[in-house]
Amino acid sequence: MLSALTQPAVSHAADMSKTLRVTFQVAETGFDPTRTSDYYSGMVIEAIYDRLLTYDYLARPSKLVPLAAESLPLITDNGKTYTFKIKKGIYFTPDPAFKGKRRELTAEDYAYSIKRFFDPRNRSPYAFLFEGKIVGLDELGARARKAGRFDYDAKVPGLEVPDRYTLRIHLKEIDYGLSHILAFDLSGAVAREVIELYGEDTSAHPVGSGPYRLKHYARSSKIILEANPGYREKIWDFQPGDDPLDKEIAAQMKGKRLPAIGNVEISIMEETQSRWLAFEKGETDLEYQLWDVATTFMTADGKLKPAFLKRGIKLNRTVDPEITYTYFNMLEKIGDQPNPVGGYSLERIALRRAIAMAYKTGERIRILRKGQAVRAEHPIPPGIAGYDPNYVNSIPYDPKTANALLDRFGYKKGADGYRRMPDGKPLVIRFSSTERDRPYDELMQRSLDSIAIRLEIHKDRFPELLKLERRCRIMMRNAAWIADYPDGDNFMQLLYGPNTQQSNNACYQSPEFDKLYEKSKTLPDGPERNKLYWAMARRMEADTAWIMNDSRVRNMLMQPRVIGYKRHPALHQEWMYLDLDSSAGK
C-alpha cells in the first residue's frame, strides 16, 4: 500500500513488450560511475543515470543540450563560474535506500557525485576529469588521502549549492570543456543514501533517474534493463540535419515518448563468431563488433551485400571518435641509456620522420584492420569539436624519401646492411608491445626493413608496459585514445608537456606546443581555437612525436525492426532514442 502511494503516478511510456537485444564483446566491470572506467559499463551507466547535460541526438557536430538541467549553464566570471538549474520533479527509481519515500534529484546529488571522484577509497580511474579544475576539491582529496577518510560534509568553495535546485561550480581557471565533462556518462548523479547503503557493492546496485533501470544482473553474462516507469515526459523532437537519414529517422520517431523500448537485454559475447551467428539467427538486434567478418556482409566499398539488403538488414557506417598512433619517446635518454629516437636535434627529427614516412599505414588498414579504418590525419578524429576535415598530415608514406633523408643526415648502412647512428654506433629501435600485438610487430618490422633500420621487439605484459610508459621508459609503442567527450582538448592534452608521466606517453616537451595548448584552453570551440589546433598538429608533425595511424570504422548492423538509429559520436549508446517496428521484416 505504502509502496503504491509512493510510486510515481506516471505510467510506462515505453512498450514493455519490446526488447532490444544487444551484445558486449568485453564483460562489464560494474555500474558505479565513480569506480568504473570501461566503455561497456559506461553504456549501461549512461542509460541509468542522469547527467546535467547531454547531446542533441541528430545534430552534427555534437551539440550540447540540457538533460537534468533546465538549460545550458550560465557561464559567468569570464568562463570560471558555471551555474546550473536542475529540473524540478526528477526522481530516482525506488530503492530500499530511500525507505519507501520518493527521492527527488537535487543539486546536492551532483555536488556529492563530483566529490566522490576525489575519495581515495573509490580509486576513481576518471578523477582526471575534474582534477585541478574545481576550487577546493583537490585540496579536500589531498586531506582525505592523508587522513584516510573523505569528509563529504566538508564545504568545497568550488561546489556551491545555494538552493535545492541550483549548482554553482567555481573553476580555478577558465575551462570551456567543463560542459562536455558534465555531459560525460560518468558524470551522472548518484544518491548518497544508496552509496552509503551498498558500501563496497555499489557497482551492482545502480540507482539513477535516467530512462532505464537495472532489472536483472548476472555479472559478465547478462544485463537486462527496463524502462524507468517514473521517467519524466520526454518526447522525440530532434531537428533533422542535411543527412537524408535524419529525415527518415524523424519521420519514424517524431512525437514518440522516450524511451520507446521497454527492455534492453545485453548479452556478453566475447567471440566474433558467436556474435555474428547470433545476429544472423536474429537473436540480437544491433551489432557492430564484427570487424573480423566485415567482408562477409559488406562489399569493398562499404555497402551491404545484396543478400542482406534483401532481408531488410540495415547498416550504419561511421568513423569512431578515436585515434591510434605510434609514439616516440622524446627524451634524450631512457633511464641512463641514450635514446636514439629522442631529442629535438635535426638528425633525431630526421630519423623519426623517416620512420614515420616508412610506416605502412595503408597495409595496416588494409590487412590488419581488414579495411575497416580510415587514416588518421589529425590528432583530433572526426566527430570531435576541433576536427578539421581539410587537414592533411604533412608526413606521407614515402620510403624512398625516408631513405634519402636518412642518408642525408648520416645514418649510413654498415656491413650488415643496417643503418648506424651518424657517430657510427649501432642503431637499434626498440618497439614495445604485448603478446597479442604480433601482427603489429611484423608490420613495424617490415616498415623498418624498408629503410634498413634494425628493430628489436620488447614483449611485456600490459600492466608492465603501462608502468614503463608512465615513467617514460618506452622507446616506441602503439597507442590509442577514444574520446571521453567530444572536444578536441581531450586529444590535444595527450601532447601537452606537463602531462608527461600522465597521458603524454611520448613525454613530448615543446614550449611552442604548450603555449598554443594553454591558449586553446581559454577559448571556446570555434574557428579561433581550431586555428590553434591546426598549428599544434603541425608543430607535433614538425617534431614528429607521433606517427598518426588510423581511426576504426563502426559498421552497425541492424535487424529490419530497429528504427531510429544513428550513431552519435559522443554518446556511448542510443537505446533510448530507438524503437522496434514489429511489422518490419515480415
Add this chain to the structure above:
Amino acid sequence: MLAYVTRRLWQTIPTLLGVVLLVFFLFTWVGGDPAYLLAGKISNPEQIENIRRQLGVDRPYYVQLWIFIQQIATGDFGESWATNERVSAIFATRLGPSLTVLVPLLAVDTLLAIAAAMLVAYVRGSLTDRMVMISCTVGQSISILVYIIVFQYVLAYQLGWFPVQGWGKGFAENLLKYSILPIIVGVIVSVAPDTRLYRTFFLDEINQDYVRTARAKGMSEARVMWVHVLRNASIPIITNVMIQLPGLLAGAFLIERFFSIPGIGREVILAVERSDFPVIKAVTIYVAIATMIINLIADLLYRVADPRVQLK
C-alpha cells in the same frame, strides 16, 4: 584406513604451503603492478600510490604473505580488484554453470571411452580396431577451436538443432537446452585420446594369465571382460579421471567463451586479462587443494577397486 587418511591430510599442509609460497612470489614479482591498470587512462604518481595503498600492495612482503595465508585459512579472498565483487560470490555464481557442462561431459566421455576402448581392445587388430584408432588419431589431432567453430556453425546456426549460444535461469533449461552442444563438443574432443589410453589399459589386462585362466575355466566372455578385465583396468582409469577433476574448477574457458556460458573458466581468463590477483590467487589455491583431496580420494578408490592394494 583412518590413520592413513589422517596422515595424508597432514601431508597436504606442507604441500599447500609450498603452493602458497610459489603463487605468492610468482604474482608478487612476475605478476606486474596492477595499480597502473586500475588507474585508468590518465593518472599521476600520487594516484598510483593511493591505489597501491588501497590494494595493500605497498605493504612489506611478509605482511602481504601473512594476509594471503589468513585468506586461505578463512576462505575469504576479499573482493575482485576489477569489479569489487566478492571472490566468494564469484565462485558461488560461476561454478554452477561450469559444473552443469563439465560434470555431464566428464561422465559421458568416461563411459563412452571405456566402452569403446574395451570393444576395440577385445577385437584388437581387427578392421574395427584399426578404424577406431585411426579416427581417434585424426580426432585428437584437430584443435578444440575447430570443433567449436564448425559445430556451432553447422549444428546450431545452419541446422538449428541447438542455440548458437546463451544461458538461461533454470538448471533444467541450461542442462537440456544450452549445455548439450558444448557437451557434445567437449566429449568429441576428449573421447578420442581417452579411448586410445584406456585401450592400452585393457590390452595390458587382456594378455594377463588370469584372463586365460578364467577363459579356461569356461567363464563367459562377457563376465571375463566386464568383471575381471574391467575391474583390473579400472585403477589407471580412475587415475586418469581423477586427474581431470580439478580441471572442472578452472572450467573450460574456450567452450564457455564461445557458448557464452557464465562459468569459472571465463572468469579466470577475465581475471588474468584484468590482473585481478585476488581471483587468480583464489582459483590457483582452490585448484591446488582440490588436486590434493582428489588424489587422496583416488588412492582410496584404488583400494575399493582392488582389495590387494595396501594403503600405507
